[in-house]
Amino acid sequence: MAFCNQKSFQNWKPFIAVVLLQFGYAGMDILSKSALNKGMSCYVLVVYRHAVAFVVIVPFAVILEKKVRPKMTLSIFLKLVALSVLEPVIDQNLYFLGMKYTTATFAVAMFNVLPAITFVVAWxxxxxxxxxxxxxxxxxxxxxxxxxxGAMVMTLIKGPILNLFGIHESSAQIQHNGGVNLQHAVKGSIMITIGCFSCACFTILQAVTLETYPAELSLTAWICLLGTVEGGIVALIMERGEPSVWSLSWDTKLLAAVYSGIVCSGMAYYIQGVVMRYRGPVFVTTFNPLCMVIVAIMSPFILAEKIYLGRVIGAVVIILGLYLVVWGKSKDYDRPSPIIKDEILPAKQTIENNDKEKFHSHEVITSSNFGAIARDEQV
Structure with missing residues (x-):
């Protein structure tokens, strides 16, 4: 019974990891949107985020992976450079820009095309x-x-406003949070979609890189370091003549940088890498729609964003689709178990047969020795 429970827990660990990851991403979306609303530069946020992640991750990578870290080669380094450009620079900058033009719920809803893109590329x-x-x-x-x-329903169909939690908005809040015009929505959608393609390529390339560089913590540290340098160059170009954008104080801007760096860059890259080695890149991105549902529930409380009937319907469709994908992918990982069991049993039988052969040979040697002794006594 204990073995079955342990085996069941091992099977559920990837699911628990990616679900917790989506809760972490949901917190980042809420905090990042709040920081952007207060005037924080998205380019600067990306730089600080990865700088924090590198500082936190690198001690663990140096200590824990000292003996397992492969030798750095030119091929691996070029892959690391590509990874740091695809996700920390292109994806995150475009994602935060798209969020700045729209809302947190809208940005997360649009990002739900990521599983489909990753699925097609992986296929x-x-x-x-x-x-x-x-x-x-x-x-x-x-x-x-x-x-x-479901993501398209959430994005394109609003419907009536639902006041599910009894939250009443002021006219200023309605104008600020609900006044996303069509031009900004289209511009934000294009940016987020391009970011999705970049993130899908990052996920696939990360899975490929882990085959030759199977050190998740070190890989995360390298991505964060190179992402900080490359993102810093982009920020200096885009925010030239504005040194004030780099200043931080004890407010939401600092909290957003620290939280997103530790949870959504440091821990997320590592957890993605670990889960990806056993379940593949599509499994990791399949759970992204769950983040949108969490943000849609949290946004009315923290950002005073409105909940529409269309978004609720879209969330239900996404959850049903997510269940179908998880059920379909479960078959991919049920087949290895009997093979392993079949391999263990012959091995066990071979060991037992070897032991029997040793025992019989020992008896033969003992008998021959006994016979020799008997002949000596007769002589």
Missing amino acids: ILKMEKIKMRSVHSQAKIVGTIATVA
């Missing part, structure tokens, strides 16, 4: 199993389409 690169006649493969495809459809 093209033959990193994802698809058998059209298999019910589980059909569930993965339908579930992925459902998550994207």
Whole structure:
């Protein structure tokens, strides 16, 4: 019974890890939107975020992976440079810009196209199993389409305002949070979509890099360090002549930089890497829609954003699609167990047979020795 419980917990660990990851991302979206509303530069936020992550992660990488860290090669270093450009620089800057033009809920809803993009790219690169006649493969495809459809419903269909939690907004709050015009929505959508493509490429490349550089903490430290340098260059160019944007005080701006750096860069890159080695890149990104549901629930309390009926319907569709994908992917990891069991049993039988052979040979030697002794006594 204890073995079964332990095995069940091992199977559930990847699910628990990615769900907690989405809660971490939801907190980042809320804090980042609050900091951007107070005038913080998105470029500066990206730089501080990865600087904090590097400072926190590098001691663990140096100590814990001292003996397992592979030798750095030019090929690996170029992959690290590409990773740091794709996610810390391109994806995050475009994501925060898109959020600045829209709302936190809108940005997270648009980012839900990431699982579909990652799914297609992984399928093209033959990193994802698809058998059209298999019910589980059909569930993965339908579930992925459902998550994207739910995101589109949340984005395009508003419907009536729902005052589920009895929160009343002032006219100023309604104008600030609800007044996202069509031009800003389109501009923000394009930025976030491009960021999704960049993030999908980052996820795939991270899985490929871990095959030759299987040190998750060190990989995270390198991405954060290079992301800080490259993001700093972008920030200096975009915010030239504005030295005041680099100043921080004890407010939401500092909290957003520290929280997003520790939780959403340091811990997130590491957890993604660990889970990805066993479950693949599509599994990690499949849970992204859950973040939108969490943000949609938290935003009315923290950012005073409005809840629309369309967003609630979209959230339900996303959850159903997420369930289908998880159920479909569960079949990908059920098959290895019998193989391992079959491999263990012959090995055990071989050991037992070897022991029996040793025992029989020992008896033969003992008998021959006894016979020799008997002949000596007769002589």
